[in-house]
Amino acid sequence: MAMGGIMDFLQRYQEYDHQRSRTHEFIKDLMIYAEHVESSLRQENTVLRQELRNTRLDLDDAAQSRRDLQQRLLDVEARMGCVSQDNDNLKFKEEFMKQGLEGGKKAANALRQAIALGCRDADETEIIAKVVANLNGLSKAMKRDGCVDSENDVKEFMLGFTQAKASFDFVDVGYGKERADSKIRETTRWNLRNYNCKQIVLGVSHDAGYAPFLDDLVSDASIRRRVTILEGYPTVREIESTGVEILHLKDIFRGDKLINRTPLTPSVASVSSASGSISYATITQKASPPPQLTLPITLKSATPARGTKTQTPWNPGPRGLDTPIPINQVALDAIKKRKDSNKLCNNHFLRGPCAKGDECCFVHNYNPTKDEINAIALLARLNPCTNGQDCDVDNCIYGHHCPSVVSGICMHPYCKFRTDEHPPGTKFKYPRASDY
Secondary structure: OOHHHHHHHHHHHHHHHHHHHHHHHHHHHHHHHHHHHHHHHHHHHHHHHHHHHHHHHHHHHHHHHHHHHHHHHHHHHOOEEEEEEEOOOOOEOHHHHOOHHHHHHHHHHHHHHHHHOOOOOHHHOEEEEEEEEOHHHHHHHHHHHOOOOOHHHHHHHHHHHHHHOOOEEEEEOOOOHHHHHHHHHHHHHHHHHOOOOOEEEEEOOOOHHHHHHHHHHHOOHHHHOOEEEEEOOOOOHHHHOOOOEEEEOOOOEOOOOOOOOOOOOOOHHHHHHOOOOOOHHHHHHHOOOOOOOOOOOOOOOOOOOOOOOOOOOOOOOOOOOOOOOOOOHHHHHHHHOOOHHHOEOHHHHHHOOOOOHHHOOOEOOOOOOHHHHHHHHHHHHOOEOOOHHHOOOOOOOOEOOOOOEEOOEEOOOOOOOOHHHOOOOOEEOOOOOOOO
16 A cells, blocks of 8 residues: 555544544533433422422321311201200100109200200200290190199199200290290291201191191201101101101100090089089080979969070181081092192182292192082181181181081091080090190
């Protein structure tokens, strides 16, 4: 090879060496860059790991706080219950009543313990009880029944019940069924608006008149769960049909109605000591006839009566007798078969239109016959007018005396009218609750 050729190799070597130096610089720069990126990522990863650790701690703390809050909320939600009862018909057992003041305290404690059994945190649950009654009438009725020795026992029981617990009240509302009804209904509505009150227990199992009120309440599913019926006397069909839960406390409340156990004597001489429930007609029927006199001389025969005296029709009071309603039995049976929300609206068809409009839970869009209108009117009259004989409403659809009396006998199994709202001497085909 010529010398000129070797110089060519040298030049080429120099070019190679220069290229290798550039390659080394490139690799060096690349490694420096990679180290920088790796260092940055390691630092960022460390920060992210710490943040993740902190976030997990925060999450665990938030979850525990939420559980604690939920438990506290459940505890608070279960800490108030209300018991409201009509003691004119839901009556405490005889063993409580006869003990007077002490019996009232024992009954209050027994009632609270029984209700507390259904509470999650019984010791911290506030149970409020309100008993309403016509004290004067209830005392007389219980004395006649024999479940108390004196009327004062009932008054003492009332005091004992009220004194036993700060949240327990026995309220005397005086004469008039509508007074107790109004008190119970308004107390119920008020407590249902109170978020802290989680359960209402109503002692109204005996009274079908509460069925429409309950139907209206339980149409809301959230309210249905908060309402319970407390049973003493067996629950009437109309209340059962509402589907409300029923609570039985047979150890506290009696399951039978008050009756008049006062002995009746037939002689006129004992009339002054007989029960006030004896009517004038009963006295005259049982009085002994005057003795017959036998004289030795002949007397003129008595002048024949000119005519039999016409018996004066019974007058129940200032308003008088309700106008009789002709009834077609087939139409009446058809109306009775309607149940719950399928019932026809009394107000709409008897004096309409119904003021509730579309909010009414009864049927409006129906065209009843004349016989069906009469049937609706008769069934409406089975409910006593709250104003009784003092009612001045010309088109009042309710009854102002019992419409179920046939030949001197009240035929209704659950008659809501008082004894004095029947003709004197009326007998009752079925066992009857006290008027008080």
